[in-house]
Amino acid sequence: MFSVKNLIIGKPLENSSLAHEKLTKIKALAVYSSDALSSVAYATEEILWVLAPIGAFALSYALPVSGVIVLLLATLIMSYRKTIFAYPSGGGAYIVAKDNLGQHAGLIAGASLVIDYILTVSVSIASGVAAITSAFPSLLPHTVALCLFFVLFLMVVNLRGIKEAATVFTLPTYIFIFSLLTLIGVGVYKHFMGLPISPAPVNPVLGSTPQNYITLWILAKAFSSGCTALTGVEAISNGVPNFKEPRSRNAAITLVAMGIIIVFLFGGTTFLAQILHVTPNADETVISQIARVLTGRGWFYYLLQASTAAILILAANTSYNDFPLVFSLIAKDGYLPRQFSARGDKLVFSNGIVTLSILAALLLFIFGGDTHNLLPLYAIGVFLSFTLSQVGMVVHWRKIKEVGWKTNIMVNGFGATLSGIVLLILATEKFMNGAWIVIVLIPLLVLAFLKIHKHYVEIAKELSVDGQVCEHPEHIKVIVPVATFTRVVVNTIEYATSISSDVTAVHIVLDEEKSEKLKSRWGERYPHIPLVTLPSPYRAFLSPLLQYLEGVEKTIQPHELIMVLIPEFITHKWWQYFLHNQTGWVLKSVLFFNKNYVIASVPYHISERQKKIVPQ
Template structure:
């Protein structure tokens, strides 16, 4: 039944030779990898206005030069990540660039930041989209968390079905959102040009505003830079592109940057000319759409596509997180299971873990993750700064053709990213301080995992580990609970391995049982030695363990191996297991970590 459900939800397994069919073309890649960046248009411009309005409505005109600054940063990031794509065509993005050029610790900081950021991407995006839906239908508001979890499960399932399948489904809402916003911006600009928008709605650019300061402008710039989250996703996901992967990834990156620049600048301009003031209950995009079209079909179309892309922005995390995890796992900083492809050739362990952690975050914060947005943004700008600094070091060290222009681009990007990152810490420290705690913890965890794999490798390697001692013989210990076909089956197996010594062990709770069982055993198996152990505290495992330890100590003196043969009957139906005490499983679990003791289970399958 579980197998049938899995096939229904995920689809039939794909052969490894079908991997090429799971690659993305530029159209699908643009949708699936740009949803996070493009969705930030819905809240990036608003973040600028929220800061400026603390001075006065007259300060809104500063959103224009601030937006220009954000576009300059976007240009630097796009050009920089384009260079990263060609320099590191196997993906990995900020983690690989930082590790190879700045050292292992900067690489782990970048990798750890991005892993957490992709989890936040899913949680924040889905929660924001859920809020948009429940705002339209207030009766659903008490079910915010449940709705958000359903969306996470839906997107997780889509990605488990394969990259191309999820891209085919999720591409439509992304392009609908882009189409809707272009209509909104186009009609809005037409209204401005034709004079339908009164000039008194906005303060003329250049008007002096009392109370404005450089610190506040930098804070607004940092807040607006949250619109650039997700820009790095394409450089992480190069292996998902069809060949030639670097060329297709670079073209997709430029297309994403162009769309983001047009939509972001368009929304900022409309908000300025319309004199939009941010409100707690209505988004800036909603106010612009209402003033442009009124509350008609187009208004609800724009709101619906905005809600959809906010939810689907989570898909960028599902595309980038597994590939980043693969790079970290190959370097043995996280479990190797992240390198394994699932039935549909996706890195399903990364996809599932991302979904689980996102759901935990949504539940922990009750679907209200607005105050995590600064943490979400700073988690991106730390890798931005490190990766571009790494590229600066790379150009200085290697000095390839045209390295000077590349150096200037990356230096500019590194400086601006670092300034934005510092502004987040200075202006929103109460919301981002936790990054100073969880990043060192993550790096510590990375090193513990790395040390474990190194230790395991040293112990398992033929050339490094101690030579195994020769085995002169074998002592077989057979725990028995009665005289049954299950025990008989295990005894026959043990005898087939003769001439090894066999010791049957019976643990009894009452003295009267000892003599009765010994008599029965003598008649049934006179050639097999029986040891009876009294357990006054009714424990089977403790006396059995002590006996095994005693035998093992004596056996080791003669280079004998101790093998514990555990009889176990297997019911025909799985649910029948709950009707039995599972002593064999408990014994096996307890003995599994004993040194120099081999555990063998002999199953006996019941017919009914």
């Protein structure tokens, strides 16, 4: 079993290896920027989906809308750059909101991030598969299967460790940046040099009635749709602890580099879509259309499509780095199961990685791997966490009032205002298209956090030894269920007599003939230990035994204890275990939740008969 596990995710790492798992700026850009960079592949398309139905005139507004989004991006980059230095321990919006706005605000930010990361995996993989099916339409019927395959792939790679995952994802990320910049360069060169370019064919999605005006609400919808380009901007501030030292400086440099690259890629893609009159198509992505028009379906086209698919799929990896980290921070504060705060064999938060994979796979299956069905749910959580983080930083600067605090307040205040406006637009415009699901889920998730925390607080009080005196039982009454007279039973009885002089064997009569043989042999071997036989006319094992135990329970004194010892044998091969009935396991499961019993198994190992057995 362990050899298979080691083959899949590698050998365990020692705690001292954690320092060597830190990321350089080059690798960190690939790991933490893939989500934000990948948004370029569909952000322009989402703007066009809003504008195209209005008519060809409306498409001219795509570039100005993109300009406003770039302004918001610059503001967020500056804001999160300050967050990185103020909170080098990472955690992003959750930590900032919790420290400055209170625990409930932190939980709202944490819930928003959790939902956003799950959607990031789903949307990124769905978009990546869409790029693949655009190049190879014959794969369209297998969309969901491809999506689930890539979820499994990302889960396994991330379970192998941070550094190993970064190594795998670095090359595809830089190939995407290079190929898309090259495409933009070719398009800009041909346009300004006056070289002939065949415009993209007119798509039926264009409005049939020409219009020469556009409403502010349509522009707001296009803006909110294009703001998907900003998803993932917070990822670097969340993952600061995974950078090599000096981690804050390296993270800040990586954040600025990411912002510059996004500006060129997003702005360039929108510019090309406008000059080439590209409109969205359900069967082919905008980037695919631009590349086909500018370069044809040659090797470069397939390189771009492959790298686009890769970056879209690998964009999910940003969530695989940040989701487990945020989950671990919430778990450490007692608002999620403690298991999420522990690192696994490869020094990653394995439980968080597996949980993220399962939830994302469910979303992809439910929504059929369709990007447009998933996108209305997207970005609400992002901008809610953006807003809370920026408001939290405003409070932070007001509290510490260090040099330049007034300027910092202006930057973060402006970021909070813009993020809040986008959040309101998104919530209003996409509410009926599915955003209501996220709006409902966030408070439900916060309530779940609070419920878990309340449980942990109550358990801590119950288990506290302060002022408590633990009473030692004066007498132990041992009960041993017996089915047949075997070495397994003898082994259990010998152990029972070593811990108590009050031992009773209980036998359920399912077969009269076998029961008589058991009583005969029992009298020869253990005449001093009573054997209670209980009739079972309906051949039930549990009911008569439980009734007997309830009767014994009524007779015990306050300082007496009932111990049920269950004889069990362990087979030589693991698969042989399933060839035998699981009566012992069933009995333990039933009695486990009764506070008046102590339940223990006394295993007898078939392959090691001479080995001394102790209870487990």
